Amino acid sequence: MTTTVTSFVWFDSAAEQAAEYYTQQIPGSKITGITRNPDGSAFIVELELAGHSVTLLNGGPAHPHTDAFSLQVIVDGQAEVDRLWDALTADGGKPGPCGWLTDRWGLSWQVVPSELPALMGENPAAVGTAIRTMSKLDLEALRAAARS
Structure with missing residues (x-):
């Protein structure tokens, strides 16, 4: 089976x-x-x-959908974060906090750069603090936070 x-x-x-x-x-x-x-x-x-x-x-x-369930998409690089974020928030989708968004049908998503776990491993407090200030994740800002 x-x-x-x-x-x-x-x-x-x-x-x-x-x-x-x-x-x-x-x-x-x-x-x-x-x-x-x-x-x-x-x-x-x-x-x-x-x-x-x-x-x-x-x-x-x-x-109805709630943010208690989301689909997480892990992508390579900022360009792919931007592309997918823009596509999923188009036509009535809504940005949320910390890399989360709600698409036009109300389904919650997380668009996450593949580099994030390594950055969290370098400096979890600083990267976590930076994430909490973002809607769409900014990879360069997360890298800077990891180096701080």
Whole structure:
């Protein structure tokens, strides 16, 4: 028997649109399956985000998203932080604190540079303090904090 773990996210009605957008923005991603309702609308959308399995369900408004659940995307370099941050906050998304944001559908994300764990290891207090002053993470400022 094989055990797998999949993130499962409830949407009101925009699971297919969200899946299409997410797979366009995150390299190495694809929609792997769609189960449709009798009227042709998507009920369940399965996708892989950079190899991570995610299932999106159109279940109606009973369970709105909260920041208690987020998807963390670890990227290389500031340019990729900027690109993905801008894409996910576009069209109604909202910046949050410490590298977190909420996309146009209300799903929370963390956009994190891959260098962050090493920087935290160098000077956890200073880097942690710097992060708490940021919305989108600024890699150069985090490097400076690690050197302080």
